[in-house]
Amino acid sequence: MNISNSIQLQAFLRMIASGVAIGFVYDVCRFVFRGREGKRTVSDIIFWIACCTISLFAFFYSSRYEIRLYLVLGLACGWAVYVLLFSRAIEFFLSPIKQLISAIGDFFDFLRQKARSSRKRISAAAQNASLRFWYIKKYIFGQRAKPKKQPRI
Numbered sequence: 001m002n003i004s005n006s007i008q009l010q011a012f013l014r015m016i017a018s019g020v021a022i023g024f025v026y027d028v029c030r031f032v033f034r035g036r037e038g039k040r041t042v043s044d045i046i047f048w049i050a051c052c053t054i055s056l057f058a059f060f061y062s063s064r065y066e067i068r069l070y071l072v073l074g075l076a077c078g079w080a081v082y083v084l085l086f087s088r089a090i091e092f093f094l095s096p097i098k099q100l101i102s103a104i105g106d107f108f109d110f111l112r113q114k115a116r117s118s119r120k121r122i123s124a125a126a127q128n129a130s131l132r133f134w135y136i137k138k139y140i141f142g143q144r145a146k147p148k149k150q151p152r153i
Contacts, residue, residue, distance in 0.1 A: 011062035012074040018058035019078020020086070025050045027087055031094050101136055 026047055033043035055075065059065050 012070055014062045015058055015071045015074030016078035016081065018054050019075045020082040021054050022051050023079045023082025023087065024090065027090050
């Protein structure tokens with residue numbers, strides 16, 4: 001079956017875009033699960049499921065599941081383009097988000113400690129917000145100890 005050059009070029013460019021998407025998923029998984037040994041297998045499983053899904057959709061839309069060498073090379077080139085051009089920029093944009101989540105969590109920890117030291121009653125909304133940000137912080141940074149709920153006075 002003959003395929004025109006323009007269709008092959010479109011398929012190749014789709015595979016490059018898919019390779020860039022796979023690189024982005026890799027960076028996000030690496031960012032979320034960084035520094036946590038027990039969660040590394042979860043990160044790998046999520047990455048490979050996403051990678052296979054992206055690849056299958058890309059192969060379907062590019063060539064109706066016909067795996068050709070230039071498509072596989074396009075996927076590899078897309079991933080390499082992402083790593084060489086966009087990976088550092090994505091890390092640069094994700095690091096302030098990480099710092100913001102950490103700062104918000106530290107702020108609520110500070111409020112909880114002040115409320116505990118002065119023995120004043122803290123509202124349930126502030127306690128819940130503090131615990132929610134602690135769970136987000138724990139998920140991203142891997143905190144060790146769970147904060148204790150304040151007893152109701």
